Structure formats: structure tokens, C-alpha cells
Amino acid sequence: MAMSLNPASPREPAQIESLMRTAQRLRQQLDVDVHELAVEAIYAEAARIAGRSVSRPDRAARPTFDRTVDRLVTSRLWGFPLMIALFAVMLWLTISGSNLPSSLLSALLVEQLHPWLRDGATALGFPWWLRGVLVDGMYLATAWVVSVMLPPMAIFFPLFTLLEDFGYLPRVAFNLDNLFRRAGAHGKQAMSMMMGFGCNAAGVVATRIIDSPRERLLAILTNNFALCNGRWPTQFLIATLFVGSLVPAHLAGLISAAAVTGVALLGVLLTFAVSWVLTRTALQGEVSTFSLELPPYRPPRFWQTLYTSLIDRTLFVLWRAVVFALPAGAVIWLLANIPVGSLSLAEQAVQWLNPVGFLLGLNGVILLAYIIAIPANEIVIPTVLMLTVLVTGSTGMGQGAGVMFELENPGEVKSLLAAGGWTTLTGINLMLFSLLHNPCSTTIYTIYKETSSARWTAVAALLPLALGVAVTFSVATIWRWWD
Amino acid sequence: MDLWLTIVLVLLTGGLIFWPRHGVLPRWREARRLADRVRREDALKHILKREANGQAPSVEGIAGLLQLKPNAVAALIAQMERGGLVTYLGGHLRLTPTGRELALHIVRTHRLWESYLADQTGIAEVDWHREADRQEHLLTTQETEALAARLGHPTRDPHGDEIPTRTEDLRASSGSSLNAATPGEAMRIEHIEDEPSTVYSQLVAAGLRAGMKLVVIEKDAQRIRFWADGNAHVLAPSLAHNIEVVPQPDLKADEVYAERFLSQLKPGERARVLGLSPACRGAERRRLLDLGFVPGSELEVEMVSPGGDPTAYRVRGSVIALRRDQANLIRIAPEEAAA
Numbered sequence: 077m078a079m080s081l082n083p084a085s086p087r088e089p090a091q092i093e094s095l096m097r098t099a100q101r102l103r104q105q106l107d108v109d110v111h112e113l114a115v116e117a118i119y120a121e122a123a124r125i126a127g128r129s130v131s132r133p134d135r136a137a138r139p140t141f142d143r144t145v146d147r148l149v150t151s152r153l154w155g156f157p158l159m160i161a162l163f164a165v166m167l168w169l170t171i172s173g174s175n176l177p178s179s180l181l182s183a184l185l186v187e188q189l190h191p192w193l194r195d196g197a198t199a200l201g202f203p204w205w206l207r208g209v210l211v212d213g214m215y216l217a218t219a220w221v222v223s224v225m226l227p228p229m230a231i232f233f234p235l236f237t238l239l240e241d242f243g244y245l246p247r248v249a250f251n252l253d254n255l256f257r258r259a260g261a262h263g264k265q266a267m268s269m270m271m272g273f274g275c276n277a278a279g280v281v282a283t284r285i286i287d288s289p290r291e292r293l294l295a296i297l298t299n300n301f302a303l304c305n306g307r308w309p310t311q312f313l314i315a316t317l318f319v320g321s322l323v324p325a326h327l328a329g330l331i332s333a334a335a336v337t338g339v340a341l342l343g344v345l346l347t348f349a350v351s352w353v354l355t356r357t358a359l360q361g362e363v364s365t366f367s368l369e370l371p372p373y374r375p376p377r378f379w380q381t382l383y384t385s386l387i388d389r390t391l392f393v394l395w396r397a398v399v400f401a402l403p404a405g406a407v408i409w410l411l412a413n414i415p416v417g418s419l420s421l422a423e424q425a426v427q428w429l430n431p432v433g434f435l436l437g438l439n440g441v442i443l444l445a446y447i448i449a450i451p452a453n454e455i456v457i458p459t460v461l462m463l464t465v466l467v468t469g470s471t472g473m474g475q476g477a478g479v480m481f482e483l484e485n486p487g488e489v490k491s492l493l494a495a496g497g498w499t500t501l502t503g504i505n506l507m508l509f510s511l512l513h514n515p516c517s518t519t520i521y522t523i524y525k526e527t528s529s530a531r532w533t534a535v536a537a538l539l540p541l542a543l544g545v546a547v548t549f550s551v552a553t554i555w556r557w558w559d
Numbered sequence: 560m561d562l563w564l565t566i567v568l569v570l571l572t573g574g575l576i577f578w579p580r581h582g583v584l585p586r587w588r589e590a591r592r593l594a595d596r597v598r599r600e601d602a603l604k605h606i607l608k609r610e611a612n613g614q615a616p617s618v619e620g621i622a623g624l625l626q627l628k629p630n631a632v633a634a635l636i637a638q639m640e641r642g643g644l645v646t647y648l649g650g651h652l653r654l655t656p657t658g659r660e661l662a663l664h665i666v667r668t669h670r671l672w673e674s675y676l677a678d679q680t681g682i683a684e685v686d687w688h689r690e691a692d693r694q695e696h697l698l699t700t701q702e703t704e705a706l707a708a709r710l711g712h713p714t715r716d717p718h719g720d721e722i723p724t725r726t727e728d729l730r731a732s733s734g735s736s737l738n739a740a741t742p743g744e745a746m747r748i749e750h751i752e753d754e755p756s757t758v759y760s761q762l763v764a765a766g767l768r769a770g771m772k773l774v775v776i777e778k779d780a781q782r783i784r785f786w787a788d789g790n791a792h793v794l795a796p797s798l799a800h801n802i803e804v805v806p807q808p809d810l811k812a813d814e815v816y817a818e819r820f821l822s823q824l825k826p827g828e829r830a831r832v833l834g835l836s837p838a839c840r841g842a843e844r845r846r847l848l849d850l851g852f853v854p855g856s857e858l859e860v861e862m863v864s865p866g867g868d869p870t871a872y873r874v875r876g877s878v879i880a881l882r883r884d885q886a887n888l889i890r891i892a893p894e895e896a897a898a
Binding site: 100103106110111112115116119120123124146147150151152155156250251253254255257263360365366367368369370371372 | 683711714724727834842843844845846847848850853854855856861862863864865866867868869871875877878879880881882884885
């Protein structure tokens with residue numbers, strides 16, 4: 077509403093002057109801002125015109141189906157259990173549903189294509205080191221990331237989008253807002269957090285739904301506390317091996333599932349706790365504006381949803397992961413094969429990291445694996461296995477130094493890790509560290525893109541790492557003191 | 560060799576200290592110049608406000624405000640006299656036309672900056688004053704005019720104070736202290752003083768804002784009880800002193816008591832929107848208007864979150880969830896639960 081006053085007749089400046097003064101005086105007499113009065117008048121007029129000229133068919137303003145569903149999903153008694161159950165089902169579908177395609181992809185890309193490429197490179201007369209970097213390093217790491225990441229993402233994201241399309245997710249934000257309000261954050265952070273359970277990079281992008289910069293930054297900084305699907309497999313494997321084995325066999329499944337749930341819930345708890353602390357320190361303030369539209373339920377458009385979520389989310393995230401996995405593969409292979417003195421670079425690094433690892437209740441192999449697996453959390457376990465073989469000198473496993481592999485039989489894994497000096501403490505602290513460490517490079521890059529601030533990106537990367545070091549160190553110290 | 564090292568060290572140290580604009584000395588000088596200017600301008604502002612309210616400005620008042628010793632204030636006034644900003648003829652401290660213009664610019668910039676912070680940023684309300692206190696010394700006249708244009712030439716700042724125009728003089732505040740208000744009479748909050756900040760943050764936390772209607776219920780030496788914004792408030796007189804009110808002869812006390820807000824609406828009840836509270840400004844106000852919370856809209860409580868807050872309302876065919884704080888900003892008129 078620009079008020080441009082164009083003097084129509086400059087010959088009478090005195091009149092204009094007095095006109096201006098009258099306008100000024102009248103304006104000062106108004107209680108509220110003249111702009112807001114005008115806006116309100118425009119809205120009221122629009123409503124009047126619409127009310128007069130639009131006729132609605134004679135039906136209830138809101139279908140009874142919507143009301144019934146809403147009463148149920150937001151009820152005091154059923155709201156939270158329903159939400160948790162739905163999410164558990166979604167995770168279960170993702171994890172169990174991706175086992176088969178993952179092993180098929182792995183059989184194709186790792187077991188079939190890899191030896192074939194290796195033979196091809198040999199036949200073409202590549203020197204052994206070039207073949208190693210290209211085929212055993214870069215290709216294999218990428219193949220791992222694709223075969224482990226693609227199936228869960230291709231299941232999780234469409235399921236998530238279906239729920240979104242149906243209209244359920246705003247209800248989750250509605251239910252959880254009270255908790256987020258107490259932490260000084262926005263209820264919509266619930267949605268980006270849930271997205272983070274699939275992939276933190278996608279979760280960070282999803283924070284765009286939050287308008288205010290302060291609350292959006294909170295959501296970005298805490299997104300890493302949602303266990304992403306690159307970390308779920310680590311949780312399940314380690315829980316089965318080290319926690320499930322502590323109890324009788326018939327309880328093992330239940331207890332290890334409980335352990336994983338506990339770690340995931342710890343992440344949710346930390347989301348609230350860290351938001352709460354940040355709101356009172358670096359990111360002070362209240363939620364500036366909160367309004368959440370609860371759209372009517374709609375039957376989800378299945379095929380369209382499938383298509384858009386595959387293109388927009390799955391392939392987008394996968395592409396970024398592949399871009400980062402390629403160089404990481406080369407680095408891993410080189411570390412294991414470049415000798416310094418009598419040992420390889422990787423072995424040197426492991427020895428150097430061992431004292432730090434001991435303090436944290438972990439070991440040098442795990443720390444090195446987390447450093448070289450910055451590009452993708454998915455390759456942590458294969459890297460750990462490869463490095464353990466390298467360090468312990470176990471024979472008859474794997475395909476040579478710097479070549480990733482995964483064992484079919486959990487018993488074999490356990491005995492290999494035991495040979496590497498792992499205890500129950502190592503297992504538990506690995507689960508904690510897997511929740512609390514820096515986000516993968518894809519996520520870090522996305523955070524930088526979204527915040528365009530190197531400072532906040534550094535905070536987002538180092539804050540969870542610092543928490544992880546503190547938590548694992550305390551657990552290790554208390555554990556050893558207890559023993 | 561040692562000679563060269565000494566020369567290099569001397570050059571480095573010299574550069575560090577004397578380098579134009581970035582050296583330690585120029586930076587220190589600049590900081591001192593700014594501190595000087597802030598003191599001068601704060602003194603001018605003080606004199607202007609005292610003059611506008613018909614009070615005589617005093618050296619002691621300035622000393623208290625700037626936390627300076629009387630001697631230092633005397634030196635400051637002498638410096639301002641030399642600069643042609645004030646006169647001290649006949650023992651009366653007065654602004655010269657130049658001094659008045661500068662003081663008006665400072666007050667105008669301060670209040671415009673507070674309006675800007677309130678309307679266009681998410682900065683917490685208790686921090687507005689401090690931020691504006693810093694910014695008022697930094698903007699040039701042109702920048703202040705550009706800011707005013709960008710905000711749409713507002714007439715009042717978020718505390719209810721009039722924003723002076725470039726030419727017109729500051730007017731005396733028309734309100735009187737809440738402590739002096741007659742019980743049972745309808746009033747409007749004209750101004751809430753934002754200093755000291757501890758008092759101000761308590762008033763903000765109580766939800767009191769300029770523009771609200773109130774009625775004093777009762778008062779004694781220890782406390783004052785009044786009705787505003789659909790709630791009864793109790794304040795100590797020392798806090799109430801920071802609230803200035805003006806009587807509203809056209810308004811009946813019963814109408815103030817009858818004011819109701821959306822947060823008081825129970826499930827199953829219907830209501831019509833009367834308007835948005837003065838506390839709701841800027842982006843928040845525009846958002847609520849966008850969502851259909853305009854005068855005349857019909858409302859109904861649709862559902863309440865399991866935690867008790869937020870609540871979802873049906874307005875103009877869509878369902879919108881608002882937190883209690885926000886629902887408190889919407890004035891309503893309850894309707895019979897018909898149809």
C-alpha cells in the first residue's frame with residue numbers, strides 16, 4: 077500500500093501543505109495502524125462478497141469420517157499409542173521389506189559384477205594398484221551404499237509420503253506440539269524429525285516447512301538425533317550380537333528390539349533436551365508464530381505418490397550418497413594398502429586411535445571406521461569388519477586388504493569381533509556412538525546448503541559428536557568402575 | 560641478523576597499532592568517538608523528553624541517566640554548548656534548534672527501529688529496547704527515512720508511543736499512571752515503559768500491551784487489581800507505575816468485563832471474531848488474517864491436542880490449530896450453540 081502523493085497542481089503549495097497536515101493529524105488520532113485497518117477492511121469486504129455470491133451445496137461443512145478419525149488420532153487415550161504403533165509398523169515394513177531386495181542387489185553388484193569387473197581390469201592390463209583403487213575401492217564402496225541404502229529408502233519414503241498425502245502427519249505435529257512448545261521449538265519439527273528417521277539429509281530439507289529462521293535452525297541442528305536408516309542396520313546387528321546374547325535365547329529377540337527402541341527414544345529425548353538448552357542459550361526466544369493447518373483427509377494418490385517420492389527423495393538422496401561414496405572407497409582402499417614402515421596406514425591409524433577408543437569404551441578400529449565412513453553411515457559395519465580382519469590378521473575371511481565384505485552368519489561376525497577384543501561394553505557404546513556422532517557428509521553438505529552458514533554447519537556437525545564422546549566416556553568409566 | 564629481526568618486529572608492531580582503520584589505535588579512537596557521541600545523544604534525548612512533558616531538565620537527571628559524575632556531565636554540557644546543541648542561559652538547560660532536530664532524529668530512529676524489530680523480526684520483545692538503544696546512534700537521517708518508508712510510515716511504536724515526524728515536535732504523553740486510575744472506569748493502555756527491563760519483562764509476561772482496554776477493580780497501598788484482556792491481573796504499585804493509561808469515556812466498564820478471547824472458548828461452543836488484540840503485530844497478525852481470523856468469521860472448537868495445547872478451530876471451512884498464547888490474541892463474541 078504505497079501512498080504516493082503526487083501534487084496535482086504545484087501552483088498551490090499552501091493548500092497541499094495544509095492538506096498534508098490535516099491528513100497527518102487525522103492519522104495520529106487513529107488507535108491502530110492505518111495499514112492494518114485497511115487490510116482488515118479488505119478481508120472483511122472479500123468475505124462479504126464471497127458470502128453473497130458463492131453458494132455451497134447443502135452438506136455438512138466437515139464430513140463425519142474426518143471428525144471420527146480426528147477424534148481418534150488426537151484423543152488423549154489413543155493419540156500417542158496409535159502414533160507410535162503406526163511408526164513402528166512403518167519401520168518394521170522398511171527393515172524387513174528391504175532385506176530381500178538388499179541381498180539381491182548385493183548379490184548382483186557385489187558378488188557377480190565385482191569379480192567380473194576385477195577380471196576385466198586384469199585382462200585390460202591395469203596395474204594392480206589402479207585396479208585396487210578403481211574396482212576394489214571406488215566401485216565396491218559405491219555398490220555397498222547402493223545395495224544397502226536403495227531398498228530401505230525406496231520403501232520408507234513412499235510410505236512416508238503416503239501418510240503425508242493422507243493428511244496424518246499434521247496431526248502428529250498437532251499431538252506433539254505441546255512437548256515441542258515446552259522445549260521452545262515449533263510443532264512442525266515433529267515432521268522433519270520423522271523424516272529424519274528415514275534420512276537426515278531429507279529431514280534437513282524438510283525443515284523448510286518451518287517459517288521462522290530460529291525454529292528452523294533448531295530443527296536442523298537436532299535432526300541428527302533421529303536415527304537414520306543408515307544407522308538402523310548397525311543398531312540391529314550390534315543389539316542382536318551383544319545385548320540379545322546376554323539373556324536366554326527365547327527372550328533374545330525381544331530384548332535386542334527393546335535395546336534398539338531405547339536408543340531411538342534416547343535420540344528423541346535428546347531432540348527435546350538439546351532444543352530446550354539451545355532455546356535458553358544460543359538461540360533464545362519464543363516460537364514467533366504458530367499456526368498449523370489440519371487439512372481434510374484424502375485418499376492418497378498411490379502411483380503419483382510413488383513416482384514423486386522415488387524421484388524427489390529417494391534418487392536425490394541416493395545420488396548425493398553415491399557422489400560421496402566414490403572418493404571414500406578410494407580412500408579406504410589406499411589406507412589399507414599404503415605401507416608406512418612395516419604396517420599399513422590403516423593399521424598405524426588404528427594403533428594411534430586405540431588409546432582414545434579405550435577411554436570411550438570403543439576401540440581404534442571403530443573410530444577409524446567412523447572417520448572414513450563419514451560419507452555414509454551404511455559402510456560403517458563393512459569397514460569395521462574389513463579393518464578388524466586387517467588388524468587381527470584373521471585369515472580365510474574377506475578378499476584382501478581394503479576390500480569390504482559382510483558375513484552371512486552372525487556367529488562368524490561375533491567370533492571375529494571377539495578376536496578383535498570386543499566386549500559387551502564395546503557393543504553398547506557402539507550403539508550409543510552410532511546415535512551420537514557427526515552426521516554423514518551428505519547431511520553436512522545439505523545443512524550448509526540450507527543454512528548457508530559455515531558456523532551453524534560446524535555446530536550441527538560437532539554438537540552431536542561432543543555429546544557422543546561425553547556419553548560414551550561416562551558409560552565406559554561407570555562400567556569399569558562398577559566391574 | 561638480529562638487527563633485521565628487530566626491524567621486522569618493530570614494523571609489525573607499528574603496523575598493528577597504527578594501521579589506518581584496522582590498527583589498535585584507530586579502532587580505540589573510533590570506539591571512544593562513538594562512546595562520546597552516544598553520551599551526547601542520550602543526554603539530548605533526555606532533555607527533549609523532559610521538555611516535552613513540561614519538566615525542567617537537570618544536570619543531576621543526566622548524571623543519573625548516563626551514570627556519570629556531575630563534573631563529567633558539566634564537561635559534557637560545555638562540549639554540547641560549544642557544538643551549538645544546547646544553551647545554558649539563565650541556569651536553564653535548553654535545546655537549540657539544531658539540538659532539537661538531532662534529538663528528534665534519535666527518538667524517531669529509536670521508535671522506528673523498535674517497530675521494525677516488532678513487525679519484521681523474531682527478536683524477543685524484552686530485547687527490543689536494548690537493540691534500538693544501540694541502533695539509534697548508528698543510522699543517518701536518510702537511513703531512518705528509508706526505514707520509515709519500508710515500514711509504511713507507522714505512527715506509533717510497539718509500546719504505544721507516538722513516533723515523532725521529522726519536523727513536528729515531540730508531544731507530551733497524554734496518559735497518566737495506572738496507580739492514579741479511578742476504579743470502575745474503563746481505560747486504555749497508552750504506553751508501557753520499557754525501562755527498567757526487569758519490570759518491563761514482567762509486564763510483557765503478564766500479557767499486557769499498549770492498546771488494551773482495562774478496568775481497575777480495586778487498589779490499596781500494596782497492590783492494584785484490574786481486569787484486562789479477559790483476565791484479572793494483580794500488580795504491585797511499583798510495577799503498575801510503568802503503565803500509562805487514558806480514560807475512555809465512551810466505553811462502559813461492563814463492556815471491558817464482557818471481552819472474551821478465543822482461548823476461553825470451550826469445545827462445542829461457537830463464536831464470532833470481533834478483532835485481533837493490539838499485542839498481535841507484524842507477521843503474526845498478517846498470518847492470522849490470512850488464515851481467516853477476520854472480524855465476522857464464525858468459529859468452532861474442533862479438537863484439543865492430547866497435551867491440552869494447541870487447540871484446533873474450524874474457521875471458514877478449514878481446520879487451524881493455534882497455541883493458547885495465540886488464541887488469546889483473538890477477541891470473540893460467543894454465539895448460541897445453534898444449528
